[in-house]
Amino acid sequence: xxxxLLKRLIMMVPLLLGITIITFAVVHLTPGEPVEMQVxxxxxxxxxxxxxxxxxxxxDQPLHVxxxxxxxxxxxxxxxxxxxxxxxxxxxxxxxRIPVTLSINIIALLLEFGLAIPIxxxxxxxxxxxxxxxxxVFVFLGFSxxxxxxxxxLMYLFGVKLGWLPISGLHSFGSGGFGFLxxxxxxxxxxxxxxxxxxxxxxxxxxRYMRSSMLEVVSQDYITTARAKGLSERTVILKHALRNxxxxxxxxxxxxxxGLIGGSVIMETIFSIPGMGQLAYGGVMAxxxxxxxxxxxxxxxxxxxxxxLSDILYAFADPRIRLGKG
Amino acid sequence: MRRGWLASLLALSLxxxxxxxxxxxxxxxxKRGPGIPAxxxxxxxxxxxxPSTLIPLLASDSASHEVAGQVYNGLVRYDKDLNLEGELAxxxxxxxxxxTITFHLRKGVKWHDGREFxxxxxxxxxxxxxxxxxxxxxxxxxxxxxxxxAPDLYTFRVTxxxxxxxxxxxxxxxxxxxxxxxxxxxxxxxxxxxPVGTGSYRFKEWIxxxxxxxxxxxxxxxxxxxxxxxxxxxxxxNSTMYMELKSGALDMMGLSPVQYxxxxxxxxxxxxxxxxxxxxxxxxxxxxxxxxxxFTDRRVRQALTSAINKDEIVHGVMLGMGQVAHGPYKPGxxxxxxxxxxxxxxxxxxxxxxAEAGWKETNSDGILVKDGKPFQFTILTNQGNAERLKTAQxxxxxxxxxxIDVKIRVIEWASFLSQFIDKGNxxxxxxxxxxxxxxxxxxxxxxxxxxxxxxxxxxxxxPEVDRLLEEGRGxxxxxxxxxxxxxxxxxxxxxxxxTFLYVPDALPTVSGRFRGIVPAPAGIAYNLIKWYAPKEEQxx
Numbered sequence: 001x002x003x004x005l006l007k008r009l010i011m012m013v014p015l016l017l018g019i020t021i022i023t024f025a026v027v028h029l030t031p032g033e034p035v036e037m038q039v040x041x042x043x044x045x046x047x048x049x050x051x052x053x054x055x056x057x058x059x060d061q062p063l064h065v066x067x068x069x070x071x072x073x074x075x076x077x078x079x080x081x082x083x084x085x086x087x088x089x090x091x092x093x094x095x096x097r098i099p100v101t102l103s104i105n106i107i108a109l110l111l112e113f114g115l116a117i118p119i120x121x122x123x124x125x126x127x128x129x130x131x132x133x134x135x136x137v138f139v140f141l142g143f144s145x146x147x148x149x150x151x152x153x154l155m156y157l158f159g160v161k162l163g164w165l166p167i168s169g170l171h172s173f174g175s176g177g178f179g180f181l182x183x184x185x186x187x188x189x190x191x192x193x194x195x196x197x198x199x200x201x202x203x204x205x206x207x208r209y210m211r212s213s214m215l216e217v218v219s220q221d222y223i224t225t226a227r228a229k230g231l232s233e234r235t236v237i238l239k240h241a242l243r244n245x246x247x248x249x250x251x252x253x254x255x256x257x258x259g260l261i262g263g264s265v266i267m268e269t270i271f272s273i274p275g276m277g278q279l280a281y282g283g284v285m286a287x288x289x290x291x292x293x294x295x296x297x298x299x300x301x302x303x304x305x306x307x308x309l310s311d312i313l314y315a316f317a318d319p320r321i322r323l324g325k326g
Numbered sequence: 327m328r329r330g331w332l333a334s335l336l337a338l339s340l341x342x343x344x345x346x347x348x349x350x351x352x353x354x355x356x357k358r359g360p361g362i363p364a365x366x367x368x369x370x371x372x373x374x375x376x377p378s379t380l381i382p383l384l385a386s387d388s389a390s391h392e393v394a395g396q397v398y399n400g401l402v403r404y405d406k407d408l409n410l411e412g413e414l415a416x417x418x419x420x421x422x423x424x425x426t427i428t429f430h431l432r433k434g435v436k437w438h439d440g441r442e443f444x445x446x447x448x449x450x451x452x453x454x455x456x457x458x459x460x461x462x463x464x465x466x467x468x469x470x471x472x473x474x475x476a477p478d479l480y481t482f483r484v485t486x487x488x489x490x491x492x493x494x495x496x497x498x499x500x501x502x503x504x505x506x507x508x509x510x511x512x513x514x515x516x517x518x519x520x521p522v523g524t525g526s527y528r529f530k531e532w533i534x535x536x537x538x539x540x541x542x543x544x545x546x547x548x549x550x551x552x553x554x555x556x557x558x559x560x561x562x563x564n565s566t567m568y569m570e571l572k573s574g575a576l577d578m579m580g581l582s583p584v585q586y587x588x589x590x591x592x593x594x595x596x597x598x599x600x601x602x603x604x605x606x607x608x609x610x611x612x613x614x615x616x617x618x619x620x621f622t623d624r625r626v627r628q629a630l631t632s633a634i635n636k637d638e639i640v641h642g643v644m645l646g647m648g649q650v651a652h653g654p655y656k657p658g659x660x661x662x663x664x665x666x667x668x669x670x671x672x673x674x675x676x677x678x679x680x681a682e683a684g685w686k687e688t689n690s691d692g693i694l695v696k697d698g699k700p701f702q703f704t705i706l707t708n709q710g711n712a713e714r715l716k717t718a719q720x721x722x723x724x725x726x727x728x729x730i731d732v733k734i735r736v737i738e739w740a741s742f743l744s745q746f747i748d749k750g751n752x753x754x755x756x757x758x759x760x761x762x763x764x765x766x767x768x769x770x771x772x773x774x775x776x777x778x779x780x781x782x783x784x785x786x787x788x789p790e791v792d793r794l795l796e797e798g799r800g801x802x803x804x805x806x807x808x809x810x811x812x813x814x815x816x817x818x819x820x821x822x823x824x825t826f827l828y829v830p831d832a833l834p835t836v837s838g839r840f841r842g843i844v845p846a847p848a849g850i851a852y853n854l855i856k857w858y859a860p861k862e863e864q865x866x
Contacts, residue, residue, distance in 0.1 A: 031745060032739070032743060033744075036740065037739075037740060038386045038463065039463045041743075047779060049463050050779065052465070084378045084379070085387075086384075087514065159570075169537075174866070270566055274534055
C-alpha cells in the first residue's frame with residue numbers, strides 16, 4: 001500500500017508541472033494584456049506610462065523568464081500579487097471568496113442528491129405510472145429551463161411582486177449588527193432563491209442515474225429472493241435494493257468534489273453572490289494573469305488530490321488495485 | 327417517504343420566511359413637499375462594477391473613482407456648470423507668462439484621522455505620481471511640471487516649461503495623505519482598502535464583492551453632509567439591480583433608455599422615485615481609417631455622413647434618450663460650437679458627392695462601383711454593447727440605400743484592441759469617447775499621435791488642426807481657447823474623419839424621499855452633501 005501511495009505521489013510531480021505549463025500558456029496566449037485592459041483608449045495615458053506599467057508587472061521580460069519566476073514562487077506556495085490595481089496577494093483574494101462558494105456548493109450538492117435520490121427511487125418503483133412520468137417531466141423541465149431566466153422570473157415574483165424573499169446579495173441592510181444566529185438566518189433567507197434555482201436545474205442527471213440503477217437492481221435475483229422470504233416491500237427496497245443501487249451514484253458524488261470550489265458565473269452575477277465564479281470571470285476579463293493562473297492551479301491541484309483520495313478508497317475496497325496488478 | 331421530505335423542506339423554508347421577514351413595508355407618500363432638511367438616513371447606490379482600489383492614483387476604473395471621489399478631494403474641481411473652482415485650494419494664480427501656477431490652500435482642513443492637511447500632502451501626491459516606480463496611468467500631466475515647491479504650509483507652486491492649459495484640470499487629482507504614505511510602498515498600502523481622505527464621507531467598511539459603506543464626515547470643510555451613510559452596493563447584473571430598486575433595497579441607479587421610457591412609466595414608480603435626464607459626457611461615432619484608400623477622399627466621408635440618418639439612430643436605438651452629435655464636445659459647454667455646419671441627412675447629396683468622387687456605376691446588386699471594385703467595407707465594434715450593434719445595423723441599412731455594402735463584425739474587446747486597432751487593421755469602427763470637461767483633445771486628433779497604440783488610430787492629419795490644438799492647450803485665456811476649438815470643430819465638420827453620431831443621456835433615478843437634488847450640466851451628484859431626507863421619511 002505504501003508503495004502504491006509513493007508511486008502515485010511521485011507521478012503527481014510531472015503532472016503538476018504540466019499543469020503549470022499549460023495554465024501559463026493558455027493564459028498568456030489569450031489576446032490582450034493586463035496593461036491594455038486597464039489603460040486602453042484613455043487619452044491621459046501615453047506610451048511611456050504603458051511601458052512603466054508593463055515593467056511594473058514584469059511583462060517586459062521574455063516569456064520563459066516570466067514562467068520560471070512564477071513557477072519558482074509557486075514552489076514556495078506564493079501565488080504572487082494580483083495585477084488588479086489593488087495589487088493584493090492572490091491568496092487573499094481567493095481566501096475571501098472560497099468560504100461563500102464552498103458553503104453554497106456543499107449545500108447545493110446535498111440538496112441535489114437529497115432530492116434526486118428519492119425522486120429516482122420513487123420513479124423506479126412506480127415505473128411507468130403517471131407519477132414516474134410526472135417526475136421525469138419535472139426534472140427535465142429543470143434541466144432545460146435556462147437558469148438565468150428562471151432566476152429572474154422568480155426574483156420578480158418573490159422579490160418585487162410578493163416581497164417575500166430578498167432579490168440578491170447575501171446579507172440584509174444593517175445585518176452587521178445582528179447576532180450570530182440571526183445573521184445565519186438572514187443569509188439562509190437570502191440563499192433560498194439561488195439554491196432552489198440551482199437545485200432544480202441539476203436534479204435531472206442524478207435522478208435519472210438513480211432510477212436506472214434502481215431498475216437494474218430491482219430485477220436482480222436476490223431481490224426476488226428477498227421478496228420470497230416474505231420481507232416487507234419497504235425493507236426490500238430500502239435495505240436490499242437501495243444500498244446496492246446507490247454505489248454508482250456515490251461515484252458520481254466523488255466526481256462532483258473538485259467542482260466544489262468553482263462557482264457559476266451566471267448564477268453569481270444574477271444573484272450578486274461574491275463567489276469564485278465572479279472572481280475568476282473578472283480576472284479573465286481584466287487579464288489578471290496571477291489571479292487566473294492561481295485559481296486554475298489550485299483547481300487542478302484539488303482535482304489531483306481528489307483523484308488520489310478516491311483511488312486510495314478504491315484501493316481499500318478492491319484488492320486488485322492495491323496489489324498494483326489491476 | 328417522499329411526502330415526508332417535501333413536508334420537512336416546506337416547513338424549513340417557512341421557518342426561515344417567518345423568522346427572517348423583518349422588512350418594513352414602505353408605503354410611499356404620493357405628493358411630496360420640500361420637507362425640512364434633516365441629518366440621517368442612508369443612500370444606497372447600485373453599481374455594476376466593484377472598485378479595484380480606493381487609491382485613485384492607481385485605479386483606472388470608474389467604480390473606484392466614484393467611491394474614492396466621496397472620500398478624497400483634489401486641489402480643484404468642476405462646479406455644477408463644469409467650470410473649475412477651488413476645492414482644497416481656496417484660490418490660485420496663474421503667472422502672466424502662464425508658466426507658474428500658485429495654489430493657496432484651504433486652512434484648517436482635516437484628514438479623516440485628525441491630522442491637518444498641508445502643502446506637504448500636495449507635494450507628496452505630486453512626487454509619488456511622477457515616481458517611475460508608481461504604476462499609475464496618470465503621470466503624464468504632472469510630468470510637464472518643471473519644478474514643484476511648497477514655500478509654506480498653505481502654498482503650493484508649480485512651474486511648467488511651457489504654458490499648458492489642461493494642467494489646471496490635472497490638479498483635480500485626489501490628494502493623498504503624506505503622513506500615512508511617505509516612505510512606504512504605495513502599491514502595498516492599506517489605504518487601497520481603507521482610504522483616509524479629506525472628503526465629505528469617511529470610509530467605514532468594504533465587504534468584498536458586496537458593498538462599501540461610507541459615513542458622513544462631520545468635520546467636512548463645507549459642512550456636515552445631511553445623509554449619514556453612503557452605501558455602494560455591487561450588483562453585477564442590470565436586471566437584478568433594477569428589481570432591487572423596485573423592491574426598495576436600492577435608492578439610486580442609472581437607468582437604460584428602455585427602463586426610463588417604458589418600464590418605469592407607471593404611477594407607482596413615479597410616486598416612489600424621481601427620474602433625471604441630462605446629456606452624458608460621452609459621444610458615439612463612426613470612425614474611418616484614413617489610411618485606407620476608400621476613405622482618403624473627403625467627399626466620400628461627407629457622403630457617408632449625409633447618408634446616415636442620425637435622428638433615426640437616436641430614436642431607434644436610444645428611444646430618444648440622447649441627441650444628435652455634430653462634433654466632439656458636449657452640447658451646452660463653452661467649447662461646443664452650437665452652429666457647426668455639419669452634414670445633415672440627405673441621401674440625394676450623398677449620391678451626388680459619391681458621383682463626384684468617381685462612384686457612378688452600380689453593379690447588378692445595386693452597389694456602387696469604381697475601377698471595377700464595389701464600394702464595400704466592414705464596421706467593427708466591440709462585443710457587449712447592444713446599442714452600438716443596433717446603431718451599426720441602422721447605418722448598414724441606410725448606406726445600402728445609396729449603394730454601399732456594409733458588413734458588421736463584433737469583436738471581443740481585448741482582441742479588438744490588440745488585433746485591429748493597434749495594428750491599424752480596420753476599415754471603420756463604431757466606438758465612443760468620454761468627453762472630458764477640458765476641451766484639449768490633442769491625443770485624439772493631433773498628427774503626432776497616429777503611432778501604434780496611440781489614440782489617433784484613424785490616422786487623421788490636418789496641419790491647421792495640429793496648430794489649433796497646440797494653440798488651444800498653450801493658453802489659459804478662455805476666449806482664445808474658445809476661438810481655437812470652435813474653428814477646430816468647423817474643420818472637423820468639413821473633413822468628417824468621424825461621423826459623429828449621438829450624445830447619450832445619463833438617466834439616473836433617485837428615491838423620492840431625497841430632496842435637494844438640482845440637475846445641472848455636471849449632472850446631479852455634484853451637491854450630494856446637500857441632499858437630505860426629511861425626518862419623517864427616513865428609512866434607515
